[in-house]
Amino acid sequence: MAGIRIDNLVVGYGAEPVISDLSLDIADGSLFTLLGPSGCGKTTLLRTIAGFIPVRAGKLFFGDRDVTDLPAYRRDIGMVFQDYALFPDKSVYDNVAYGLRARNVPEATIKTTVGEYLERVGLSAFAQRMPAALSGGQRQRVALARALAIKPTVLLMDEPLSNLDAKLRVQVRETIADLQRQVGITTVLVTHDQEEALALSDRIGLLRLGKLEQVGGPEDLYARPVSAYVADFVGAANTLNVELSAPTTAGALAHVALEGANLQAFAPAALPAGKAVLIARGETLKLGPAANDANSIPCTVRRRQYLGGRTSFRVATASGREILVEAHGAVPGLAAGDAAALRFDPAQTLVVAS
Ligand SMILES: Nc1ncnc2c1ncn2[C@@H]1O[C@H](COP(=O)(O)OP(=O)(O)OP(=O)(O)O)[C@@H](O)[C@H]1O
Ligand SMILES: [Mg+2]
Secondary structure, eight states: OOOOEEEEEEESSSSSEEEEEEEEEEOTTTTEEESSSSSSSSSHHHHHOOOOSSEEEEEEEEETETTTTTTTGGGGEEEEOTTOOOOTTTTTTHHHHHHHHHHHHHHHHHHHHHHHHHHHHHHHGGOOOOOHHHGGHHHHHHEEEEHHHHHHHEEEEEEETSSHHHHHHHHHHHHHHHHHHHOEEEEEEEEEHHHHHHHOOSEEEEEEEEEEEEEOOHHHHSSSSSSSHHHSSSOOEEEEOOOOEOOOOOTTEEEEHHHHHTEEEEESSSSOOOOEEEEEEEEGGGEEESEEEEEEEEEEEEEEOSSSSSSEEEEEEEEEEEEEEEESOOOOOOTTTOOOEOOOOOOOEEEOOO
């Protein structure tokens, strides 16, 4: 086992690099997720770690081992793909045994190892089935067993759940989480599904056009996004363009003018005066009767939806900006058309660069 270190990596296909000067440390035994929209370079980075794409510049280490110039087959990786990539003409058993046979492991050891990993993914009874006779979720479990049976140094997974329907996705997600923890293997998972990333990861790297926009734990990205891009991608957030009349200090409350009111919001980083973005999650906002509440602005309720565990409001500010507010349970009063006060929590409202 080993962690992964990426130093100043540059990777590309054509003239323009897809990954430019990317550095990243992935702790030994952790599950790291590369998250981001289509085309941002997730697969490119994962395949570079695997050794399928040569680097233009930079270094790649598995633990102390410099693997930058090693071909994929010598990097000792396990891979799981979106489309399972099982051998269709081999049984479940032979699929899982494949990598072990390629490494000339004795048949008796293969039998024990394949048995062990099929049990871990809950498919002991399916050893003799052919892949065509399995469900998508079962196929992906076989792929996972096959990748882990060779006891690789790192496990790399590219959108392993995206071909599964919603219910199976959650089930296989649990299998991945349990197995990764039991085996303790350093894992890099690629996904564009933010819920999957939040649920599974020790740490997440959010990519934007081949650069890491933010790296942190799930709560860091959700509660302390460094930019409107992160806030938008990880969960729904209200993002409001504002003008700062004075520079902000990193890690302190700042004054932000919004709709004629002077609000306090938290500035994670120092910002110059000028354009900035206010970020507020719907569940951190409070609606009350129109009154002169501290840190609030007047608004009008446009829509109210009772959703069981929560009530969702869409409100409009005086200048017509729409803001979503999520309240726990049922909220008395306040119907569409009512005037109200929208209160911002200074600690949970962020002001970041635009
Ligand atoms: N073999 C290739 N040759 C040329 N350009 C490529 C190749 N593969 C990917 N690209 C380009 O590199 C960029 C990053 O692609 P990549 O496949 O890494 O994105 P991704 O984040 O995995 O996206 P998705 O979520 O759609 O899978 C894209 O602009 C893509 O068009
Ligand atoms: Mg991809």
